[in-house]
């Protein structure tokens with residue numbers, strides 16, 4: 001299963017939107033935080049987990065999803081949200097804590113919810129796995145089409161919730177795909193120091209489902225394997241586990257000095273930045289000429305700038321809004 | 330005490346905690362530490378900094394993100410003769426591992442009829458105020474203190490932080506050690522300078538179960554813990570300018586709870602305001618007010634008040650979160666309303 005030209009260009013476009021978005025957030029996040037870095041200050045306070053380098057996972061998987069399919073995301077959700085089609089302006093406004101944000105400023109960057117495209121988040125590790133199973137079960141019980149994808153980090157596979165959900169999905173043959181983004185680090189703890197097996201795809205065998213490992217952050221390979229898994233789920237054949245080697249080009253969160261990372265590791269990853277390499281491949285394969293890709297990039301930047309401007313220009317919610325929306329309207 | 334002279338040895342709460350653990354590890358081989366990012370990183374909130382360098386990876390163990398496994402492993406190790414200190418990075422994460430805490434750690438002494446002891450410390454960060462939203466900003470004091478079988482402490486300054494940690498490690502019962510992020514002395518979080526106080530280098534203990542009167546007064550008793558103490562002290566300064574004499578009590582420990590110190594203070598002042606960053610209902614504030622009312626309601630000259638976090642999840646947006654959090658102005662307003 002290879003991506004069509006349109007799909008390739010869609011993947012590239014969304015990778016670029018995601019990267020430009022993160023670069024923009026990164027810059028704005030630092031406003032008001034110097035000379036002394038205090039997370040509480042600036043237009044975007046709180047923790048900030050950027051997804052720079054992990055874009056291929058999001059686009060390779062979400063290329064196969066419609067807005068009716070379900071995604072549960074993590075504390076590092078921006079790339080997944082963009083690829084799933086979450087409203088970019090409202091997401092930016094939410095990250096700024098504005099009233100025009102997806103949740104009126106209640107959730108912030110770790111709690112991106114857009115019910116129009118069935119996108120939800122949890123900042124608690126591995127806690128997207130159960131809800132993905134439940135959404136898949138719901139579709140089955142209602143006789144409605146739809147696949148649920150649970151994204152998680154490689155550190156999250158050591159959490160009980162992941163294993164319980166894997167078994168549940170398998171024993172009930174649910175249309176779920178578990179996508180593990182292996183960026184080699186769980187904050188400061190390396191995969192080797194936390195995980196008993198070098199590759200987590202082998203864990204699929206314990207639950208009688210197919211498991212795949214994809215090397216080198218390759219959007220084409222991700223597209224292909226994710227496509228098979230999602231097709232399998234749509235056909236009622238049950239869940240799949242996919243682990244994808246990807247790159248954390250940023251700190252765990254902003255302000256992370258990353259002293260635990262071996263010298264040169266990050267430089268080597270920047271050499272393999274998936275965005276320039278996809279651009280090269282698109283040109284080499286004749287999918288687009290340079291002018292076409294330049295235009296995609298310019299449009300991506302414009303979209304991001306528009307979203308950020310919308311967020312900046314929006315108002316904060318009235319203080320008392322904190323007390324509303326606890327229970328269903 | 331919070332007043333210190335400039336020539337004294339001021340530590341941050343984070344350093345005081347690490348110093349206490351290091352000193353105990355030097356004299357007691359049974360003490361070891363487990364948790365996420367507590368090794369090379371030194372703890373996200375700095376309270377294990379320097380330990381892996383001194384004691385090595387065998388005794389300072391970075392864990393997988395498997396709270397149920399490593400906290401219940403601490404229970405097993407504690408019952409088998411070790412004295413583990415484990416960290417739950419944010420108290421908000423208790424949801425994934427609470428069985429290990431309240432059904433095992435807290436009950437095994439009782440279930441065994443006292444045959445076993447469970448000498449372990451579970452340290453965990455609390456508190457918000459820096460826009461970390463509703464899964465990373467809670468206090469949950471009441472949730473832990475409600476359940477029998479575990480001692481619960483929460484220091485408001487470095488002196489108590491060190492002495493409580495040492496006392497907790499030497500206790501044969503499990504202790505939940507709740508440290509407030511805004512008091513850690515980590516600049517990147519914003520920090521309350523009043524928490525950095527004189528902290529002796531030699532080891533010492535602070536008694537678990539004893540409250541402290543930090544400021545004496547005659548008109549109103551302000552009761553708090555952790556960050557609430559600092560808000561109460563600021564409110565007391567403010568009230569003093571208006572000619573009102575406020576007594577400030579730092580609970581230090583929720584379980585056991587030093588009811589007597591609170592009762593004696595209110596017997597003197599006749600007025601009670603409880604400051605608690607935890608949710609308003611079913612928590613510490615209700616317990617303190619009930620304690621006073623049950624003992625002798627006639628001592629109260631006015632209905633007691635509480636300045637607490639409203640019963641809603643914690644919002645991300647700065648203005649909404651600050652609107653909800655207790656602060657000194659709200660305490661002063663509560664007094665005026667009495």
Ligand SMILES: Cc1ncc(C[n+]2csc(CCOP(=O)(O)OP(=O)(O)O)c2C)c(N)n1
Nearest residue numbers: 076123124125153154155156185186187422
């Ligand atoms: C249950 C739980 N434990 C711990 C944390 C703190 N925490 C946040 S992110 C993180 C590391 C996650 O690593 P991984 O799953 O590999 O995702 P990555 O951050 O690399 O994207 C940890 C330990 C949490 N949010 N929830």
